[in-house]
Amino acid sequence: MLPYELKQRILPTVTSFTSLILLRIKFTRNIGAFVGRAIPGVGWIILASDVTMISYRSVTTYNSMVKPEDRLYG
Structure with missing residues (x-):
């Protein structure tokens, strides 16, 4: 982890990924913990965006x- 820490706990981190009911947000001072827990979430968002764009462009192409009678979705 990164050794740098902040004076106050201002960085939100999500804990307990087992279910949405047990999902908790805790604040931390450690930048390494914040970055380590945030990167997978950003990856999922990018993946969902890529899948959406590829699907839309494939159907459009x-x-x-x-022919009009063979088109998908209208």
Whole structure:
């Protein structure tokens, strides 16, 4: 972990990933703990964005190549 710590606990971290009911937010001073717990969440957001863009562009490209009766989603 990064050895640098802040004077006050201002960095939010999410603990207990087992279920949404047990999800807790705690504040920490340790930048390493904050970054280590935030990076996976950012990765999931980027992954969801990529899947959405790829799906939309694939359907749009397919619809532009086929006859109107063979189009997906209208």
